[in-house]
Amino acid sequence: MSSISSLTSSSSSSSSSSSTQSIYNGHIFGLASGLDVDSIVSGLTTDVQGEIDKADQQKQTLQWKQTDYQAVVTALNTFNSTYLALSGSSSLTANNALQTxxxxxxxxxxxxxxxxxxxxxxxxxxxxxxxAVASISSSTASQTVAGLASAAPTSASSLSALENDGFTLTVDGTSETIKLTAAQVSGITDTSSLISALQSNINSAFGWSSDTSATNSAKVVLSQDSTSGEVVFSAGTYTGGSGSVAYGTSFTVSGISSTDSSGNPTSDTSGLYALLGTSSSQSNWLNRNLTVAQVLAQNENVTLDSSAKYNVTINGQTVALNGSDSIFTALSKINSANTGATLSYSSTTGAITASATSPGGAHNFSLGTGAALSSTPSSGDDISTAFLEALGFSGSQASGQSTSALASQNDSSGKPLATAGQxxxxxxxxxxxxxxxxxxxxxxxxxxxxxxxxxxxxxxxxxxxxxxxDTSTAVKNIQNFVTAYNTLLSTITTYTNTKPDSDYQPLTDAQKADMSDTQISDWNAKASAGVLFNDDTLNDLENELRDMVNQSVTTSDGTTISLADLGIRESTDDTGTDDTTPGQLVFDNGSTDTLVSMLQSHPQEVQDLFTMQSSTPYVINDTQTVKSGNVTENRQTYRKNAEGLAYRLQDIVSDFTQTGSTPGVQGKLVSLLGDSGDGDQLNSIYDQITDVNNQITDLNQKMTDKKNALYAKFSTLESFMAQMNSQSGILSSLSGSSSGS
Incomplete structure (x- = not known):
């Protein structure tokens, strides 16, 4: 009985220690048995954990390879896009790259x-x-600024209210306050005399031309609308030796107010305020925020339905506009319609210019149709004439005549109505x-x-x-090419020549748990180095590049030339250079003298060395043959023989980096990397990683199953031990009772 008691005591003591208790799937282990079940199970599953760790390390190595291969692909593509492609920033094939x-x-x-x-x-x-580009320019796309009242005040009280009334007039950026003096008010008897008084003050503020009358040559002219009777502001005209022309003046009327005799604002609105308008600013230049309907109503007295659609004809093509479209939107719709002409507004001149989208005599165009328009057009009608005239184009310019015809016609100032494309x-x-x-x-x-x-x-x-x-540009570009080639080759050889360190393997999760982030990073840097040591694909790439730069090219005049003729050789050549980087290109004796001499004496041959092109198309993995004379050869070999070095290099880059949806059109490195859509490439890294992931999934399930089985057995043991402990306690209790009696 002492052994059971001893075991119970041991169990009891063990159960009080948290170090031997564990929880798995909601069950507590170790309370009855006192065993460190987790440690025991961990020891019994080391074989499976070892398989998982090995698979994880294999996956990590593949991922490192994937990263390094992708780095080479990126280096190749960057080299190609920068130094070989026609659009490259330092391309040898660009028009001026080898300019001499x-x-x-x-x-x-x-x-x-x-x-x-x-x-x-x-x-x-x-x-x-x-x-020349065909174009038609409007006059300043302007509008008048109308007042409110149809006639000037005539009663003594209303006339007196005009005294010291004023408004701000801004002309071409200069602002002046226009006010009526008491003497001027006393001479006002009707609208005409009011206009004369205000016009005199405007002329005094802004000046006018001296070679015609003050009214006609003023920058801003006041008049009375013959239909509405309203007082209106409009841009003035200048009448000189070349005829009457618009000033092109931009003006804004604002700040109309009533003041008392001391110049202080009053609530009296019977003076200029009532006569000329509200205090809000009004400008004579086209307001492009207004709708098509508003502009045609204001400038052409044409009434449109804002909810309806209308047509405008540009270069014989109709463009649909809504009456509610702003002028901004209308111009945008016209410019997006591919009519062969676009309309643009100048905020400097206030004019709109229609221009052909292409230069030359084949690209003249027309605006409008010349068809008359009623004052109330129906939805779907062509409103070209009114719309274009509202924008400042003349009736002739909007008549549907070609710019070539309008160019021979002049406006009233003698200026051609258009510029013809020529x-x-x-x-x-x-x-x-x-x-x-x-x-x-x-x-x-x-x-x-x-x-x-x-x-x-x-x-x-x-x-x-x-x-x-001038050979400086060519020398610089070839030097840059050599430097970039050497950098590319160095990138490749660094991967293939770096030997892996067997002391540094990919870390397991257990190893990472005992290390800091810095330690993990340092370890991974050493462990990842050398994963492409002596890699067959990269060795092939290196050999192809080095073989290519040693090849000669037959130029357009039949001359054979190579880089060696330019004084450029591989560092392995017997040129007295330090051969510490085999395959790197070097200039003979570190000088470009030979290159300069060849550019001066044989510029075309040097250009051909790099830029000769073949008419035979590039096809990856090409198996077709061509016959040249009595020789039958692979079509891509035939292509290469007709190419300069830049295009031969491009072909090599494509051989390794070309992308495609099927394996047959993918470059060697792209095929090796693989992706989710590349089909059955069982040797691609993508597929290898996928296989390893599946193995890891299976091994994790194997680990789960084994742990479940082991913990189930220990659960049975715990139940047995709990029962034994309970029985031991009963026996101990009975034994104590018996001794007491």
Missing amino acids: YTASSDNAAVTAVAQQGASGTASSITVYQNA DAVFSIDGGTTRMTRSSNSFTLDNVNYTINGSVSGSSPQTANISFTQ
């Missing part, structure tokens, strides 16, 4: 810029006509053949010409173009 000449013109009417491949031969260009016309080297281009900027024989300003046939402009040899 600087062009200059002796006439400011023509600018010349030498492009890659320019011969450097002096030439001349005679321009007979510049290209092509540039020129000849080269004094030739009799006249050439045309739709733009003022064009390229001939690798020289870009720009015609500046207006040139007409009556005054043709001849420019002599000379060339100065």
Whole structure:
């Protein structure tokens, strides 16, 4: 009995210690048995945990490989987009990348810029006509500012109320207060005399032209509307030797108020306030926040239904506008309709200009139809004439005539109603053949010409173009290319040459639990290094790149040239260089002298070395063959032989990085990386990681099943031990009772 008692005592003592108690799936273990069940189960499942840790480490290694492969893909694509692609910021294939000449013109009417491949031969260009964009400009898209009353006050009391009344008039940014003096008020007997008095004050404040009458030449003119009788403000005109023209004046009337004889505001609204309008500002320039219906009612006396749709014709095409559309919205709808013309508003001049969307004589256009419009058009009607005239275009400009026809017609000031679209016309080297281009900027024989300003046939402009040899741009771009190539190669060889350290394996979760974040980061940096050591795919990439830069190119004139001819070699060559970085490109003796000499003596051959192109299309994994003479070869080999180094490099980059939805069109590295949509690529890293994840899932389930089984057994043991402890306690109690009796 002592052994049971001893066991009970031991159990009791153990159960009081929290170190031997554990909870699993809601059950408490160790209370009865005193056993550290968690430690026992952990020891009994080390085999499965070892399998899980191994799978986790395998997954981590694959993820590191995935990251490193992706870094190489990014490096290749960056190298391609920067130094090889036509649009690259430092591309050798760009027009001016290997430029060896600087062009200059002796006439400011023509600018010349030498492009890659320019011969450097002096030439001349005679321009007979510049290209022009067809356009129609409105007069200032303005409106009058109307008052309220139809006639001036005539009673003594109402006349006296005008004294010291004033308003603020802002003309082209300058503001002045316009007031009537007592002497002026005494001479007012009707609307006409009121207008004369106010006009005199406006003229005194803002001035007028001296070569015509004060009223007609004032910047702002007051008049009485013959229909409504209202006093209205409008922009003045100037009558001079060239006819009557609008000032284009911008003005705002605001702050109309009543004041007493001391100039203090009063509540009296019988004076100018009642006559001219409210205190809110009113401007004569087009308010683009107003709706189409409002502008046509105000400027053209045309009434539209704000809820209806109407048509406007631009270049023969109709654009639907709502009566409720603001002028902003209306212009936006027109400009989005692809009519061949756009309308833009100038906040500087207040005018609207319609312009062709493309330059040249083939792109003249028209506005409107010229059709008459009733004062109350119906929904769906064409309101072009009224709409365009409300924007400041004349009836002729809105008549549907082409800009080419309007260009020969003048307004009252003698100014053409439009600018016709026209092509540039020129000849080269004094030739009799006249050439045309739709733009003022064009390229001939690798020289870009720009015609500046207006040139007409009556005054043709001849420019002599000379060339100065300049190799600095080409040298700089080739040096940058060499540096970038070396950086790319170094990125690749760093991965393939770094040996893994067997002392540093991916950490398990248990190991990470005993380490700080810094320690984990430092460990991972060492453990991840070398995962691509001696990698076959990267070795192939390195070999292809190094083989390519050692190849020669047959130029357009049949000359064979290579980088070595430019004084550029691999560091493994016997050039006296320090061979610490095999495969890196170096300049002979660290000098660009040979390169400069070749650019000066054989500029076209140097350009061909990099920029020769093949007409054979690039096709990845191409199996087709072509016959060249008596030789049958792979089509991509044939393509490569016709290419310069820049395009051969592009093909190599594509061989490794091209993307696609099917394995057959993917580059080698992209195929190796894999993705969720790449089909059956059982050797891709994506698929390998997927397989390992499935293994980990299965192993975790295996661990769960094994733990459940073990804890079930210990649960049975706990129940048995609890029962034994209970029986032991009863026996001990009985034994004590017996001894007492």
